[in-house]
Amino acid sequence: MSQSSGPRAAKPWLWGLVAAAVIVAGAVVGVALRPAAREARSAGGTGGGAALHLNALHLNISSCGERWGDGGSATAKGGAHRFTFVNGNTGDVEVQLQEVASKKVYLEVDGVGPGATGTGSVVLGAGTYRLVCYPADADPVAGPEVEVGAAPAGAQLTPGIVPVTTNDLIPVAKAYGTWVEGRLPGLQAEVRRLDADAQVGDLVAAKRDWLTAHLDYEGLGAAYGAFGDHDAAINGTPAPGRTSLDDPQLTGFHKIEALLWSGAPAGRVAPLTARLVSDVDALAADPRTDRIDPADIGVRAHEIVENAIQFELTGETDAGSHTNLATIGANLDGSQEALSALTGLLASRYPQLADTEAALAASQKLVEGYHRADGSWTPLGALSRAQRQQLDASLDTAVELLAPVAEITEPRKALS
Amino acid sequence: MTGTTSRRGFLGALAGAAAAAPAGVAAAMAHADAAHAAGSAGSASDTAGKSAAKYDFHGAHQAGVLAPVRRSTALLALDVTAADRAGLQELFRTITERARFLTTGGRTPEVGITTVPADSGILGPNVVAGGLTVTLAVGASLFDERFGLASVKPAKLRAMEDFPNDALDRGVCDGDLLLQLEADDVDVVTHGVREILRATRGGMQLRWRRDGFASPPRPSGTPRNLMGFKDGTSNPATSDEKLMDELVWTHSGSGEPEWVEGGSYLAVRVIRMLVEFWDRVGLDEQQQIFGRFRDSGAPLTGTKEFDDPHYELDPTGAVIQFDAHIRLANPRTSATAKQRMLRRAFNYDAGIDANGNLDQGLVFTAFNQDIERQFVTVQKRLADEPLADYISPFGGGYFFALPGVKNASDWLGKGLFA
Numbered sequence: 001m002s003q004s005s006g007p008r009a010a011k012p013w014l015w016g017l018v019a020a021a022v023i024v025a026g027a028v029v030g031v032a033l034r035p036a037a038r039e040a041r042s043a044g045g046t047g048g049g050a051a052l053h054l055n056a057l058h059l060n061i062s063s064c065g066e067r068w069g070d071g072g073s074a075t076a077k078g079g080a081h082r083f084t085f086v087n088g089n090t091g092d093v094e095v096q097l098q099e100v101a102s103k104k105v106y107l108e109v110d111g112v113g114p115g116a117t118g119t120g121s122v123v124l125g126a127g128t129y130r131l132v133c134y135p136a137d138a139d140p141v142a143g144p145e146v147e148v149g150a151a152p153a154g155a156q157l158t159p160g161i162v163p164v165t166t167n168d169l170i171p172v173a174k175a176y177g178t179w180v181e182g183r184l185p186g187l188q189a190e191v192r193r194l195d196a197d198a199q200v201g202d203l204v205a206a207k208r209d210w211l212t213a214h215l216d217y218e219g220l221g222a223a224y225g226a227f228g229d230h231d232a233a234i235n236g237t238p239a240p241g242r243t244s245l246d247d248p249q250l251t252g253f254h255k256i257e258a259l260l261w262s263g264a265p266a267g268r269v270a271p272l273t274a275r276l277v278s279d280v281d282a283l284a285a286d287p288r289t290d291r292i293d294p295a296d297i298g299v300r301a302h303e304i305v306e307n308a309i310q311f312e313l314t315g316e317t318d319a320g321s322h323t324n325l326a327t328i329g330a331n332l333d334g335s336q337e338a339l340s341a342l343t344g345l346l347a348s349r350y351p352q353l354a355d356t357e358a359a360l361a362a363s364q365k366l367v368e369g370y371h372r373a374d375g376s377w378t379p380l381g382a383l384s385r386a387q388r389q390q391l392d393a394s395l396d397t398a399v400e401l402l403a404p405v406a407e408i409t410e411p412r413k414a415l416s
Numbered sequence: 417m418t419g420t421t422s423r424r425g426f427l428g429a430l431a432g433a434a435a436a437a438p439a440g441v442a443a444a445m446a447h448a449d450a451a452h453a454a455g456s457a458g459s460a461s462d463t464a465g466k467s468a469a470k471y472d473f474h475g476a477h478q479a480g481v482l483a484p485v486r487r488s489t490a491l492l493a494l495d496v497t498a499a500d501r502a503g504l505q506e507l508f509r510t511i512t513e514r515a516r517f518l519t520t521g522g523r524t525p526e527v528g529i530t531t532v533p534a535d536s537g538i539l540g541p542n543v544v545a546g547g548l549t550v551t552l553a554v555g556a557s558l559f560d561e562r563f564g565l566a567s568v569k570p571a572k573l574r575a576m577e578d579f580p581n582d583a584l585d586r587g588v589c590d591g592d593l594l595l596q597l598e599a600d601d602v603d604v605v606t607h608g609v610r611e612i613l614r615a616t617r618g619g620m621q622l623r624w625r626r627d628g629f630a631s632p633p634r635p636s637g638t639p640r641n642l643m644g645f646k647d648g649t650s651n652p653a654t655s656d657e658k659l660m661d662e663l664v665w666t667h668s669g670s671g672e673p674e675w676v677e678g679g680s681y682l683a684v685r686v687i688r689m690l691v692e693f694w695d696r697v698g699l700d701e702q703q704q705i706f707g708r709f710r711d712s713g714a715p716l717t718g719t720k721e722f723d724d725p726h727y728e729l730d731p732t733g734a735v736i737q738f739d740a741h742i743r744l745a746n747p748r749t750s751a752t753a754k755q756r757m758l759r760r761a762f763n764y765d766a767g768i769d770a771n772g773n774l775d776q777g778l779v780f781t782a783f784n785q786d787i788e789r790q791f792v793t794v795q796k797r798l799a800d801e802p803l804a805d806y807i808s809p810f811g812g813g814y815f816f817a818l819p820g821v822k823n824a825s826d827w828l829g830k831g832l833f834a
Contacts, residue, residue: 106528121526158528349530359618386495389621393497397618404531412529 053081057131057143059095059112060088064133064143074144078151082121083131087112091136094413095120096163099127100145103416104160122158126150132415140415161349163412168345169294176297176341177290180220184284187216191280194256195273201266206273208375210260211323214253217280218327221304221334226296230283234276237317244319251275254319261320298409301338302402304331305360309395315380322379328395329367335402336360342409349408356401363394469547469600473519475820476678478828480549480598481664481758481783482654485630485639488605489598489762491684491779492613493555493591493813494620501563505833507619508552511595512827514615515550518543518608536614538607546604550612552828553594553682553815568832570816571671572681572787579795581804588624588811594684596781602629624811626686628762628779637713637721639761642776643694643806645706646713647761649721650746654758663790664758664783666816675831678819681787683757686764686811688777694806705802707740715742724748741803745794757782757790777807787814 053076057065065085069076087093091114097107106129112118131143151157190213197206217235225231237254238247244258251272259269283289292300308331311317312324339346339356346353370378383391469486471479498504521543524535535543559569578584597608605627613622631639641647652659668677694702699710707725708715715725716736727748730736736743746756762779769775784790798804818828 107526108529122528123526156525158526159530160528161530163529385623389495389497389623393618393621400614400617407529407531410529 051077051079053077053079055081055083056086057083058086058088059093059133061135061138062141064095064141065131067144067146068131069146075147075149076124078125078149079155080121080123083107083109083119085109085112085118085120087114087116087118089135089138090114091138093136094134096132096134096413096415097122097129098132098142098415099129099160101128102160103162103414105163105412105414106158106160108163108412123151123155124148125155125157134413134415140413142415161408163414164298164345164349164409165414166294166411169297169409169411172341172345173292173294173297176338177292179337179341180292181290183216183220184289187213187220188277188280188284190216191273191276195270195277198266198270198273203260203266203269206266206269207260207321210253210256211321211326214257214323215326215330217253218330219333219337221300221331221338226292226300227283227289230279230286230289233279234283237311252279254317257321258319295411297338298342299406301335301342302399302406304335304338305395305399305402307331308335309399313380313392313395318380322381323377324380325367325370326377329364329371332360332364332367332398335398336364339402339405342405345409346405350404352401352404356398356405359394359398359401363398366391366394470521470545471519471547471549473516473821474823474826476822477665477680477820478549478551478817479519479820480551480596481680481817482660483549483598484654485648485760485762486547486549486598486600487630487632488600488602489596489628489630489779490605490609491626491628491781492595492597492609493588493623493625494593494595495623496558496562496592496620498619501833503619504563505829507616508829509827510615510619511550511552511612512821514612515552515828516821518611519545519548519550521545536607536610538603538610543607544604547598547600548604548608549596549598550608551596551598551817553596553817554829554832555591555593555813555815557590558592565832568673568675570666570673570676570679570681573814573816576683576812576814579809580799581807582809584812585810588626588686590813591623591815593620594682594813594815626764626779626811627766628764630762641761641778642689642691642763642765643702643706644710645702645708646721647778648759649708649713650742650756651759652756660758662754663756663785666785675819675834676816680817681784681791682815682817683780683782683784683787683791684812684815685780685809686777687780688775688808688810690773690806690808691776692773697806704737705741705806707736707742716740737802739801741798741801744797744801755790755793757784757794780812783817 053070055065055068057068059065065083066072067074068081068083083095083097085093085095093112095107095109095112095118096105097120098105106124107120107122109118109120126149128145128147130145133141133143135141190209194206194209194213197203197209214235220227227234232252234252235254236250236252238244238250242250244250244254245262247255253276256269256272256276259272308328312327312331315324317327318324336357339360343353350356370383372378380388471483473479496504496507498507524533524537524541524543527534535541539546554573556569556573556575559565559573575590576584595612597605597612599605599608634640638646638649652663654660664680666672666676666679666681668674697705703709703716712719713721714723717723717725717727717730725736725742725748727736727743733740733743738744746752759780759782761781764777764779766775782791819831821828
């Protein structure tokens with residue numbers, strides 16, 4: 001799983017939606033279905049048929065919006081609120097709507113440029129809320145507090161969470177990095193064993209040890225370019241128009257796989273296994289390998305499974321060993337590891353954390369079912385349509401549940 | 417100040433809101449549709465795409481059965497991956513809830529900083545109904561051992577057989593479920609497909625898919641197929657409730673389980689047209705094959721599209737051959753009157769084959785009270801018709817369109833579990 005894309009897309013701009021529903025699902029019996037959005041009657045314009053409250057505010061260096069209660073008062077009705085923020089600062093500003101007592105944030109509008117207008121919508125229940133402005137080059141400013149009443153019956157409230165900050169994520173990233181670091185010696189030993197097999201011409205052993213080493217590497221979760229150029233050297237895939245076998249530039253696991261499973265002589269395999277040893281050593285020696293950017297940790301759990309679906313479940317990376325299912329199993333382990341590092345932050349913020357863990361475990365169990373008693377793995381091509389459907393459905397369920405993890409654990413500003 | 421609800425609570429709240437919907441308004445809009453008023457399901461409205469049509473989601477029948485054909489459709493055949501009976505019920509509830517929202521329209525929800533956007537955004541923040549209908553049908557395979565439904569299988573539901581001129585690819589046949597989305601515009605259909613599949617990710621998997629379109633009248637009357645002929649001219653009038661009750665709606669009793677009341681057997685046939693070959697056939701032969709004039713759609717014995725062919729005045733087949741498509745399909749005798757079905761035909765245009773020929777054809781769908789008495793009987797009669805040389809049926813299946821969702825607390829397929 002070596003393909004890497006560019007950096008994950010920036011947090012989507014919050015356009016001026018009128019809030020209608022909350023998307024939170026509890027456990028579902030037997031099958032995990034994505035919770036569906038609640039409808040909003042367009043006749044009423046908002047969820048529950050209630051009025052939409054429009055709050056047009058001005059932000060500047062010393063204030064974060066006017067009092068936005070009814071008629072400029074300190075009290076507002078619950079329900080759907082749409083905010084527009086005109087940024088009177090000389091730099092960008094980020095705005096959050098915070099419930100004062102809980103510190104939960106219900107709305108965040110990012111990157112409103114000087115003179116520009118940002119918009120965001122939310123459905124609020126009872127509580128005392130304030131806006132908090134984070135100007136680019138100045139201290140945060142809190143706006144006036146507004147007491148909001150209960151939302152109309154039937155309104156689906158926007159959920160709020162206490163933002164996750166970079167400070168929150170630093171120990172998580174550190175712990176995950178320590179885990180990665182702890183795995184590296186094992187990987188180094190595995191690739192040395194593979195290399196030794198090739199050097200003595202024992203290609204049967206080499207195939208076995210290739211798989212062990214490859215799964216060790218895949219379990220590290222190198223999704224989305226986490227290991228940069230090291231990943232290209234260790235686990236790269238052929239250039240467009242080339243195969244793993246005929247791409248002269250390709251090195252690493254898939255090149256070795258192509259040689260081993262196409263019956264190439266040991267003399268052709270050995271230089272590549274030797275090269276793999278040095279490339280894995282370089283990865284292990286690179287201080288960046290176990291220094292995970294705190295901003296990446298939440299993304300990783302999600303992206304590992306996305307990459308598994310895109311490149312492994314399709315068989316795209318297969319260079320002859322037909323071990324994609326084994327790779328998926330290793331990827332799921334890697335995702336589980338990244339998720340585990342985050343559970344402390346997610347426990348209070350993600351109601352479906354247990355569902356997510358259960359979905360990953362279910363997928364792991366399903367995949368492990370294709371691991372034969374003799375140690376070999378069922379090739380993807382040998383699965384029946386029903387088996388493929390079950391596998392696709394299982395991984396889809398897990399990845400849908402992992403998607404919010406990246407959003408929740410995106411490092412944000414917070415005012416306590 | 418709790419901002420969350422459980423999934424079940426969420427669905428419950430939704431149901432409550434939907435109960436307050438002004439159902440009559442939507443129904444009135446649907447009935448105001450020109451094509452519907454004309455009583456023919458086989459005609460795409462001239463105003464499709466311009467109107468803000470909305471078909472009432474609640475009713476004794478699913479709205480998509482009798483609604484006029486709209487410009488764009490997607491047929492999704494799916495296999496259920498839900499593990500058990502409870503999972504299947506949850507799947508049906510979720511499909512129902514999504515279909516109710518999508519066919520009604522409304523604002524997409526605001527999720528704050530807690531998750532990814534709730535909606536794909538294809539239709540913007542305010543989802544339009546866009547004349548969307550979502551029709552759910554079940555296939556025979558759903559009634560195998562997995563969900564304990566064998567005892568409530570519709571009596572006539574079975575896998576589609578190979579007819580004499582068929583070239584069925586079983587990879588694009590059958591399925592546990594068939595979902596048909598149909599709307600005025602392609603983006604509304606695409607949005608619906610995305611949202612329903614996203615909401616049901618773990619519960620079902622696509623087996624095959626076929627998209628279709630209905631053409632506007634050229635220049636008037638019933639839309640044309642890709643052989644240039646009007647298709648669906650002799651459809652029974654959907655405005656005739658008594659006729660629909662005799663030809664479309666399945667009733668309980670006579671071997672049929674209780675729950676089927678108000679549902680309908682759906683035959684789907686995906687038929688490639690060998691259009692390059694067809695375009696090398698002379699007009700006279702083309703017209704003989706169909707039994708109609710290509711330009712007007714009139715029977716060869718008549719002058720206007722909707723003229724009766726009056727076979728009794730052509731007893732030797734001198735004008736309309738005995739094996740002409742329209743004469744075999746609908747002989748218009750009292751004995752064959754109950755074999756008529758409600759056809760809803762779409763065209764498809766799906767790229768090319770290995771030789772570079774166009775892959776175009778017909779997505780034939782037909783609703784039947786009794787699939788054996790109607791579709792199967794007629795299809796057998798069409799065996800080896802001259803048209804068969806120019807077409808190749810390769811996909812589809814038999815399904816049973818579930819009865820309608822009666823109110824906000826009802827859901828598609830509920831009767832299966834009674």
